Amino acid sequence: MKRLIYTLCLIIGCATLSEAKVLTGHKTRLTDNWLYLRGDIGNIWEAVRPAAPGSSECVPLWTPVTLPHCFNATDAVDPDMNYYQGPGWYKTLLDIQNPYPNGRILLDFEGAGQKTEVYIYTTRVASHIGGYDEWTADITEAVQAFVSTPECVQRFGGKVPLSIRCDNSRDAEMIPSDLSDFNVYGGLYRYLNLAYVPEVSIDRVQIDAVLDKNLKKATLAVQAFFYNPSDIRKTTAHIIVKSPSGKIILNEEKEVMPLGKASLLTANIQKPELWSDEDPALYTCEITLHHNGQEQKAIERFGFRHFEFVEKGPFRLNGSRLLLRGTHRHEDHAGVGAAMTEEQMRAEMTLMKEMGVNFIRLGHYQQSDIILSLCDELGILVWEEIPWCRGGLGGEQYQAQAKRMLTNMIHTHYNHPAVIIWGLGNENDWPNDFPEFDKGKIRSFMKELHELAHQSDDSRVTAIRRCDFCKDIVDVYSPSIWAGWYRGIFTDYKNASFHEMQQVKHFFHAEWGGDCHARRHAEDPFINLDKIEAGKGADERAGDASLYGGNARASKDGDWSESYMVRLIDWHLKEQETMDWLTGAAYWPFKDFSTPVRPENPVPYVNQKGVVERDLTPKETYYVFQSYWAKKPMIHIYGHTWPIRWGKPEEMKEILVYSNCPQVELIVNGVPQGIKKRNSQDYPAAGLHWNCKLQAGENTVIALSKGKAVVADTLRFVYETRTWGKPAQLQAKVTHCGGESSGDISMVEVQLTDAKGVPCLDAVNYIEFGLAGDGQLIENQGTSTGSRKVQAYNGRAAIRVDKRKGESVVSVRCDIPEVKTVFVRL
Structure with missing residues (x-):
């Protein structure tokens, strides 16, 4: 395999290092003791200069932060402003304690957006373009030069000043495009590590775990790529391979010449344990490199699995059909933007697996290695792609970045058994970053990427989504099918998919669904949708994402209720x-995420298609997926965030129960409504739907499974039989949400009512x-209860307040001039 290396721009010394992740036992996450400056500085001296004697002046003012950190943790969803795009600086002091004589000192970046420069004291040591790569900067010579200057060392207390400039300024000659439906974040938003390695070390390990089609035998080949700036010619490698249970199955030692790459091990494995979505068996390879009394250990996990996309047919894993039940993920979270911690990532992926997911597309860029490792552990197959997304095709620099990121993505994540698809682009039929939009040139470049992917890794397949004039180039193609949202009605889904499947050899359907505003519900979710044309296709056309103009469609004319979306998803899964x-x-997608192109959404600047909110709070749609995909018994009555239903007295109302249990009984206000059997083809709710009479006022509904393992759910709500007039006033109340270290948290809830006090539920x-006052709104979270400006859900809205142990007054107003602002004292 030809190795394509992108070398860092090293200013000191002549050593180069590939972008692959450095594996070492001497690695420390640099999370604490950072200062951040939003904006630029005049020169690097401003970051390290001492204050004038006797002066307390510090210009500009730096703010303490913890890594990972994102420029746009909150402003990405601020309803009143564009998110910040520009430079930002970070600085800290490194306590260098290299255990290796003549060893190297490295900074291992897991991702930084979008252009990065690295300085030791006043010396620029490295730079990088691309916000989603893992890459490494060798700072050895710069550190040595600094510590050889006693006056500098004395001034910084023996520590070494590190300064990093990140920049997410708009640049059409970079990927991804700023036309993309997601924020191009800035900052050190993934972990940064300080690593020490010996004078010769392992740069990356490539493991080829090949399973034959009969699943009885496998071959294992282990190669190492070295970082060897001292040109050492002889080392010893000790290789141990362990089974998923931890048993040593291979144990070898050999001398190697650490120049470029070296083959460390080849072996046949009899009756290998297979990696699958239900039993993700992971082997471990440990390599210990010995030289001159020093050693470095690299540990990689891998798995044996065989997959196949059958031509015009299903997907097979380890010889059996597996229906890929998937979703998508953006690196985005409430309150932190892209700067998710490992704990937050694990919580998200675990919630996803509990929903029943066995496949994920990482959109629209390579993501943290932590996510890939979680997919390996949880049994989630992966489509990972580079951020060539929308806008057209740029010039030489643009294309070089795309190729570099593709190569780096493959090298960095090669050993993850979860990965089956390398994505080459997304919506590359979307113009407008450049005056020229040449389909022929886009096709030519797509071919280059396809060939490059197979040169780097011929064991996986390539794919793109939504670029019809390139669908014959890649191995797997996903067209645009948004039945029931951007076009048509959702009952068009099967016919539209079958038609698209026949156009290509290998079809996959990435991206479907629609937006719903969490906590908004409807008694009639199909109102205003009668003018939508059925049977005319289901692809997304130009302008369909707009809330104005064009043909009738649910995305524009619908109510964005959870009530509509559970029915759309239910139909697709059926x-x-x-x-x-x-x-x-x-x-599309698992979680709501921020986007600069949707300022007028119910939660401003948030794409609300997720089945959980941006803080991982499940919507009702989450449980629809569980009822079809989850193995653990579950039961959920629709409407847990619907406190007031409405209708006429004695009117029959539909109650939906989503469950994977064979039989379910419903009880309304103590009266049994009968037992129903689950049947996925009995729409809606797989047959678990009842028409019941509700009583005015309080109602209690209980659903419980029948059988040995009983699961149950209880729902309480009010049934409103009064009619209401136009909104005339706001009624507010305060509820206590518990305590936090920063002070007590309260919830301010408001309801629009008519002049008589009847809730305006539409x-x-x-x-x-x-x-x-003293408190602070918990705002700019990008959630239904975490935005200071939000569309009402059934006339309601709410926000949390951190009272900070003081007094405050909260104001609440709406966009109806006649409705007076109300004030709530906390």
């Missing part, structure tokens, strides 16, 4: 169970919160 040719489909007006 149909997928009958499509024996389907490889799989991936719902009101969708914008509600805006403000605060004066």
Whole structure:
């Protein structure tokens, strides 16, 4: 395999290091003791200069932060402003304690957005373009030069000043495009590590674990790539391979010449334990490199599995059909933007697996290695792609970045058995970054990427989504099918998918679904949708994402209720169970995320298609997926965030129960409503739907499974039989949410009512919160209860307040001039 190396721009010394992740036992996460400056400085001296004698002046002002850190932790979803795009600086002091004589000192970046420069004291030692790569900077010579200057060392207390400039300024000659439906974040938003390695070390390890089609035998080949700036010619490598249970199955030692790459081990494995979605068996390879009394250990996990996309047919894993039940992920979270911690990542991926997911597309860029490792552990197959997303095709620098990121993505994540697809792009039929939009040039470049991917890794397949004029180039193609949202009605889904499947050899359906505003519900979710044309296709057309103009469509004319979205998802999942040719489909996305192109959404600047909110709070749609995909018994009555239903007295109301249990009984206000059997083709809710009479006022509904393992759910709500007029006033109340270290947290809730005080349960007006006093709104979270400006859900809105043990006044107003602002004292 030809190795394509992108070398860092090293200013001191002549050593180069590939972008692959450095593996070492001497690695420390640099999380604490950082200072951050939003904006630029005049020169690098401003970052390290001492204050004038006797002066307390510090210009500019730096703010303490913890890594990972994102420029846009909150402003990405601020309803009143564009998110910040520009430079930002970080600085800290390194306590260098290299255990290796003549060893190297490295900074291992897991990702930094989007252009990065690294300085030791006043010396620029490295730079990088691309916000989603893992890459490494060798700072050895710069540190040595600094510590050889006693006056500098004395001034910094023996520590070494490190300064890093990140920049996410708009640049059309970079990927991804700023036309993309997600924020191009800035900052040190993934972990940064200080690593020490011997004078010769392992740069990366490549493991080829090849399983034959009969699944009885496998071959294992282990290669190492070295970092060897001292040109050492002889080392010893000790290789141990362990089974998933930890048993040593291979143990070898050999002398190697650490120049470029070296083959360390080849072996046949009899009756290998197979990696699968239900039993993700992981082997371990430990390599210890010995030289001159020093050693370095690299540990990699891998797995044996065989997959196949059958031509115009299903997907097979280890010889059996597996329907890929998928979703998507953006690196984005409430309150932190892209700067998710490892704990937050694990919580998200675990919640995803508990929903029943066995496949994920990482959109639209390579993501943290932590996510890939979690997919390995949890049994989630992966489509990972580079951020060539929208806008057209740039010039030489642009194309070089795309190739470099593709190569680096493959090298960095090669050993993860979860990965089966390398994505080459997304929506590359979307123009407007450049005056020229040349389909021929885009096709030529797509071919280059396809060939490059197979040169780097011929064991996996390539794919793109939504670029019809390139669909013949890649191995797997996903067209645009948004039945029931951007076009058509959702009952068009199966026919539209079958038609698209016939156009390509290998079909996969990435991205389907639609937006829903968490906590908004409807008694009639199909109102205003009668003018939508059925049977005319289901692809997304130019302008369909707009809330104005164009043909009738649910995305523009619908109510964005959870009530509509559970029905759309329910129909898709019902149909997928009958499509024996389907490889799989991936719902877009798992979690709501921020986007600069949707300022007028119910939660401003948030794409609200997720089945959980941006803080991982599940919507009702989460449980629809569970009812089809999860193995653990579950039961969920629709409407846990619907406190008031409405209708006429004695009117029959539908109650939906989502469950994977064979039989379910429903009880309403103590009266049994009968037992129903689950049948996925009995729409909606797989047959678990009842028409019941509700009583005015309080109602209690209980659903419980029948059988040995009983699971149950209880729901309480009010049934409103009064009719209401136009919104005339806001009624507010305060509830206590518990304590936090920073002070007590309260929830301010408001309800639009008419002049008589009847709740306006269909009101969708914008509600805006403000605060004066000691407390602070918990805002800019990008959630239904975490935005100071939000569309009402059934006339309601809410926000949490950190009272900070003081007094505050919260103001609440809506966009109806006649409705007076109300004030709530806390």
